[in-house]
Amino acid sequence: MEGLNPYHLQVASFILINVILGVSIYVTLSTGQLSLGNAGFMSIGAYTAALLATRCDLPIPLGIVLGSLLAGAAGVLVGIPSLRLSGVYLAIATLGFGEVIRAVAINWESLTGGAVGIAAIPQMGRVLLSMARELGFPPDRLGMRPNQVVSLLVFLILLAVTALVVAFFLRLGRTRVGRAYEAIRLDERAAAAAGIPVTYYKVLAFSQGAMISGLAGALFAHSTSFISPGDFTYHRAVEILVFAVFGGSGHLLGPVFGASFLTLLPEALRAISHYRYILYGLLLVLMMIYRPQGVVDKPLLRRFREVRPSEDP
Amino acid sequence: MSPLLSLDRIGKAFGGLTALTGITFRVNPGEILGVIGPNGAGKTTLFNVITALVHATEGEVYFDGEAIGGLAPHAVTRRGISRTFQNIRLFPTMSVEENVMVGRHCRSGAGVWRGVLRTRGQREEERAIRDKTRELLDRVGLAGADPLQEAESLPYGHQRRLEIARALAAEPRLLLLDEPVAGMNETETQEVFRLIKRVQSLGVTILLIEHDMSLVMKACDRLVVFNFGRKIAEGTPGTIRDDPQVIEAYLGAGEGPEDA
Numbered sequence: 001m002e003g004l005n006p007y008h009l010q011v012a013s014f015i016l017i018n019v020i021l022g023v024s025i026y027v028t029l030s031t032g033q034l035s036l037g038n039a040g041f042m043s044i045g046a047y048t049a050a051l052l053a054t055r056c057d058l059p060i061p062l063g064i065v066l067g068s069l070l071a072g073a074a075g076v077l078v079g080i081p082s083l084r085l086s087g088v089y090l091a092i093a094t095l096g097f098g099e100v101i102r103a104v105a106i107n108w109e110s111l112t113g114g115a116v117g118i119a120a121i122p123q124m125g126r127v128l129l130s131m132a133r134e135l136g137f138p139p140d141r142l143g144m145r146p147n148q149v150v151s152l153l154v155f156l157i158l159l160a161v162t163a164l165v166v167a168f169f170l171r172l173g174r175t176r177v178g179r180a181y182e183a184i185r186l187d188e189r190a191a192a193a194a195g196i197p198v199t200y201y202k203v204l205a206f207s208q209g210a211m212i213s214g215l216a217g218a219l220f221a222h223s224t225s226f227i228s229p230g231d232f233t234y235h236r237a238v239e240i241l242v243f244a245v246f247g248g249s250g251h252l253l254g255p256v257f258g259a260s261f262l263t264l265l266p267e268a269l270r271a272i273s274h275y276r277y278i279l280y281g282l283l284l285v286l287m288m289i290y291r292p293q294g295v296v297d298k299p300l301l302r303r304f305r306e307v308r309p310s311e312d313p
Numbered sequence: 314m315s316p317l318l319s320l321d322r323i324g325k326a327f328g329g330l331t332a333l334t335g336i337t338f339r340v341n342p343g344e345i346l347g348v349i350g351p352n353g354a355g356k357t358t359l360f361n362v363i364t365a366l367v368h369a370t371e372g373e374v375y376f377d378g379e380a381i382g383g384l385a386p387h388a389v390t391r392r393g394i395s396r397t398f399q400n401i402r403l404f405p406t407m408s409v410e411e412n413v414m415v416g417r418h419c420r421s422g423a424g425v426w427r428g429v430l431r432t433r434g435q436r437e438e439e440r441a442i443r444d445k446t447r448e449l450l451d452r453v454g455l456a457g458a459d460p461l462q463e464a465e466s467l468p469y470g471h472q473r474r475l476e477i478a479r480a481l482a483a484e485p486r487l488l489l490l491d492e493p494v495a496g497m498n499e500t501e502t503q504e505v506f507r508l509i510k511r512v513q514s515l516g517v518t519i520l521l522i523e524h525d526m527s528l529v530m531k532a533c534d535r536l537v538v539f540n541f542g543r544k545i546a547e548g549t550p551g552t553i554r555d556d557p558q559v560i561e562a563y564l565g566a567g568e569g570p571e572d573a
Contacts, residue, residue, distance in 0.1 A: 168429055175428030175435070176414075176421055176442070183404050183415045190402035193364055195390035195419030195483045204425070250406075298406065 004144065009151035013223055015263045016158040020216040022243035022255030023165055028209035029249045030173075031202050032185035034091045036237045037078060038213040040098030043105060043232035044071040045214025046221040047112060050121045053222070060124060064218040071214020072207045079206030083199060098237050105229040117228025124157055124222045125150035154223050161219060165212060169252050181205055213240075246287055248294025257296050317342040317377060317518050318363070318394075318487055324371030325358055325542075332358040333542045336372070340487065345509065345519040347529045347550075350539030351562060356522045357399055359539070360489050363520075364396050365389045376487070391419040395485035397476045399492045399522070405465035409455065412464050412475055413446040416482030449478040453508060470501045477508065481517075488512060489520045494528060506532055530554070538562065 021038060028035045048067035052058040058066075078097050085093050105112045112118065129139065129149055139149040172178050180201050183191040192198045221227050239262075247258020262280070269276035287294070316339035323336040333355045340346050348356050361367040363374055365386045374382045381389055395416070403412050421442055423435040450456055453474040458467060464475060473493055480488055490509070494502040502525060509532055513519055523529050529536065530550045538546040538553060540562040546553055553559055 171429045171431070172425060175439070176418060176423050177425055177428050179407070179411055179415050180418060182407055182411075186404040186406065187402050189366060189386075190398065190404065191415070192386035193366060193390065193396055193398075193402075194416050194479060195387050195395075196415065197385065197387045199385070 004148045004152060006147050006151040009148075009155045011264070011267050013151070013155050013158050015260050016155070016162045017216050017220050017223065018240075018243065018259040018263045019162050019256050020165055020212060020219070021240045022247065022259035023169055023252065024209045024212035024216060025240050025244045026209075026249060026252055026255040027169060027212060028206050029244055030178075030181045030185055030252075031205040032086070032188070033082075033202060033206055034087065034241075035094045035206065035209060036091045036241060037094030037097045038209065038240050039232045039234070039237035040094075040101035041071040041075060041210040041213035042217035042220070042236070043098075043101055043227075043229070044074050045217030046227050046232070047105060047118070047217075048214070049218035050118045050221040050227055051111070053122050054118060054120065060122060060127060060222055064215065064222065067218035067221075068211050068215040071217070072211030074214075075207030075210025076203060078210070079203045082206065083202055095234065095237060098232070099234065102229050102232055105232070113228075115229060117226065117230070118221075119226045121221050121225045121227065123150070123154070123225040124219075125153040126225075128153045128157075158219060158223065161215070165215070166252065166256060173252060177201070177204075242284065244294070246284060246294060248296040250293060250297050251301055253301070254294050254296035258294065261295075314341055315378065316340055316375075318520070319375045320359075320363075320372065321375065322372040323359070323362060323369045323374065325355075325362055325367065326370050331542055333362070333369075336544055338537050338544060338547055340518060340520060342486075342518055343513070343516065344534040345513055345521055345532055347533035347536040348520060348522045348539065349524070349526075349529055349536055349553075350545075354539035354562075355542040356539055357491060358542075360396060360491055360520075360522065363389075363489060364394060387419060390483050390485075393484070393486035394489065395480035395483045395487075396489035397473070397480055397491055397493060399495065401469075401472050401476055403464040403472055403476055403479070406463055408461050409450070409458055409464055409467065409475060410443070410446055410460035413449055413478045413482050414442050416479035417442045417445060419483055445482065446478075449481050450475075452481070452511070453478045454504065470497055473497070473505070474508070477512075481512065485517060487518045487520065489522075491522045492524065493521070494523065494525050502528060 021042065024038050025035065045067035048070045049063040052063035052066060053060060078094065082090055082093055106115050129146060132139065139146055180191070180196045183194065183196055184198055184201055188198055220231070243258035243262060244255040246262060247256065248254030265280060266276050269279060318340040320336050320338055323333055325333040336359060348359065350356055358367065362369045365381070365384050369382055373380050376392055376394060381392060404415065407415070421438050423438050427435040447460070450458070450460060455471060455474055455478065458471060464472065467475060477490070477493065493509070494505050497505065506528055509519060509521070521529070521533060533550055535549055536547070536553045537544055538559050545558050545562060546556045
């Protein structure tokens with residue numbers, strides 16, 4: 001069991017959280033809405049879960065669910081007035097929203113701990129480990145060190161949640177609702193004339209994106225056990241957007257790939273130290289020139305499907 | 314006979330530009346009513362008003378006796394009015410089949426959860442949507458096209474038919490066709506003519522904007538003529554053909570004073 005390196009597991013966990021964030025921006029983008037507020041929604045989820053766990057002693061899963069729901073509710077509130085905006089204007093408004101949330105987190109010190117943030121948030125892995133110990137399953141029976149077990153547990157929980165989220169939206173994409181999203185993205189007026197309630201679906205997609213961001217934030221809080229406003233800055237918002245731009249926003253698997261690859265890349269290039277971000281930037285520039293639609297697009301997926309036919313008729 | 318659609322003094326202004334003034338006419342159930350007039354006469358604006366893509370600044374639209382002027386576009390479609398666009402507006406990267414399936418939206422109901430959980434009801438609904446889609450593709454003459462190819466890869470004439478199939482998927486009682494044979498050759502025009510007649514025989518009332526006069530004269534039961542945002546004539550194709558005002562609108566004033 002020496003192969004289970006906690007550091008590798010931690011990188012894998014961050015990849016998974018970023019994959020969820022990639023899904024969150026994809027969902028809003030799938031109706032043609034460009035939101036840069038996902039870092040803001042993420043922080044709502046993270047702070048809600050962290051506060052419920054540290055102050056109210058609520059069970060972690062309940063706090064995560066409530067954090068996501070609150071972020072989703074905020075998504076409805078931001079989404080409705082944002083309907084009048086589109087394109088860059090929507091991007092700027094949502095970016096502003098994210099900054100407002102961060103300003104609140106910095107200044108409402110009695111609740112959020114201000115710029116210092118919240119520490120000692122119960123960590124999912126450690127909580128599970130101590131539960132296992134109380135029930136009489138010490139990890140040494142598996143021949144693993146406690147920190148290995150903790151990292152492994154976090155990774156497995158995140159893997160399960162990520163798989164659920166990805167499966168949820170993959171399935172949704174192939175339903176009546178998914179078709180409505182795509183129709184709205186491609187031509188809003190034609191979609192309306194074809195009988196689709198555009199307003200409803202745009203707000204729905206916006207708040208689904210917000211909820212998934214909140215979920216990622218809540219999971220992040222319980223994985224790192226420490227959050228501060230610095231985790232949810234403008235840079236995070238842009239990073240999430242880059243997942244979709246790099247990976248491709250025409251299919252859910254685009255941002256999933258983008259998030260995985262771009263989180264892994266700087267870690268894999270640690271050997272060349274600070275040059276790695278030059279490479280990262282260079283890669284993005286090259287992508288914009290040679291493959292502006294992102295790595296994953298429909299023709300690419302079709303080629304994969306021809307090699308290995310899917311079960312659908 | 315009570316009209317299916319009735320327009321009562323419809324006016325539409327875009328800022329200072331008046332596109333429609335005092336438009337009043339009725340569409341009887343089962344008929345094909347042609348809307349003709351020179352370019353810029355306000356025909357497409359009228360379609361946009363009826364389908365609520367733009368709202369009239371004056372007057373009211375009644376469908377089946379009820380005022381529909383304040384409804385959202387999807388609600389109008391749900392009531393039973395579908396349309397096609399002058400410049401084809403398909404969902405280009407969605408498949409042929411999906412384009413029609415989107416048109417089925419307002420006649421189905423599975424939401425997020427039923428969709429994701431693939432409940433029995435949802436699966437049955439999807440199957441029904443797919444069956445109806447195949448039937449419609451067949452009806453508009455696209456049975457031979459690959460339903461899984463992207464809509465934008467279809468030839469032009471087929472795209473027009475696909476748009477009609479999408480409109481029919483919503484089970485309209487009134488179908489608005491905006492220049493359905495524009496850019497088509499004689500053979501394709503004849504095929505669309507037969508399609509329009511077939512749709513009419515299924516009990517769908519049709520409002521048709523078209524510049525192809527031989528098609529208009531042959532297909533329409535009645536015509537209304539527009540010029541400069543006003544209705545200048547209304548009647549059977551035979552009477553319209555000889556109407557001096559109509560001739561003037563199309564050919565320009567002949568002799569006589571130029572005060573028109």
